[in-house]
Amino acid sequence: DKQFCTISLDSSGESLHRRGYRLSTNIAPINEVLAAGLVMMSGWDGQCDLLDPMCGSGTILIEAAMIACRIPPNLLRKEFGFERWKDWDEELFDTIEQSLLKKAREFHHKIIGYDKAPSAVQKAKENITNAHLDDYIKVSRQDFFQTEKEDQDPLFMVFNPPYGERLDVEMESFYGQIGTTLKHGYPDTKACFITSNLEGLKHVGLRHSKKIKVFNAKLESRLVCYDMYAGSRKAKNQKS
Numbered sequence: 001d002k003q004f005c006t007i008s009l010d011s012s013g014e015s016l017h018r019r020g021y022r023l024s025t026n027i028a029p030i031n032e033v034l035a036a037g038l039v040m041m042s043g044w045d046g047q048c049d050l051l052d053p054m055c056g057s058g059t060i061l062i063e064a065a066m067i068a069c070r071i072p073p074n075l076l077r078k079e080f081g082f083e084r085w086k087d088w089d090e091e092l093f094d095t096i097e098q099s100l101l102k103k104a105r106e107f108h109h110k111i112i113g114y115d116k117a118p119s120a121v122q123k124a125k126e127n128i129t130n131a132h133l134d135d136y137i138k139v140s141r142q143d144f145f146q147t148e149k150e151d152q153d154p155l156f157m158v159f160n161p162p163y164g165e166r167l168d169v170e171m172e173s174f175y176g177q178i179g180t181t182l183k184h185g186y187p188d189t190k191a192c193f194i195t196s197n198l199e200g201l202k203h204v205g206l207r208h209s210k211k212i213k214v215f216n217a218k219l220e221s222r223l224v225c226y227d228m229y230a231g232s233r234k235a236k237n238q239k240s
Contacts, residue, residue, distance in 0.1 A: 013081035020076035021131035024123035026056045030160045036063040042192040044156040053144035055113030058124030065136045068107040072100045113139035148185035157191040171200040179204035192225040
């Protein structure tokens with residue numbers, strides 16, 4: 001209808017998913033908003049440790065820490081579009097910001113990241129420092145497939161493995177290794193990851209407890225969760 005037009009005001013400016021902490025990224029970085037959504041959909045409530053075993057540049061780790069500490073997600077953002085409006089009320093904005101900061105809390109568990117690429121570990125550490133979350137997140141260079149759970153306490157995993165879309169990985173073997181590592185190395189763990197490689201999922205070899213359809217940009221994907229019970233490692237040891 002040519003008799004009507006819509007006039008909109010941009011209140012955000014730059015896209016809100018850009019939190020302001022991510023200075024360094026890898027080949028296939030996950031969107032910050034999606035990362036936060038995965039943590040929340042996984043069911044992690046901050047009452048146990050969280051591990052991202054393929055942490056890349058640390059986005060999931062940082063979003064998890066902000067959720068656990070109740071830190072406003074755009075706290076580091078330099079500006080919003082509404083700050084240029086004529087009726088911009090800076091005093092009101094400061095009041096709202098301070099009221100949100102008063103809700104922040106300490107987090108008494110660990111958030112841990114692994115990656116086998118030294119460059120990824122370095123980028124994750126830089127981003128974590130930029131987000132002022134060094135006290136809550138620890139990252140180290142490790143190949144997830146060569147690791148085992150560090151203690152007997154309950155553990156959550158949330159991660160974003162390669163899908164085979166942009167990273168050259170032999171997918172059937174890769175997803176099979178995910179399942180084997182979880183089954184034999186991570187008892188009493190809930191492991192959730194996102195992938196668009198639905199064929200690769202068939203090779204994990206575990207029964208999922210949750211499967212949610214999500215989109216990573218334009219890629220139709222699934223968030224899948226697996227509950228690994230405390231007897232998994234014990235059963236392996238009895239066979240050996």
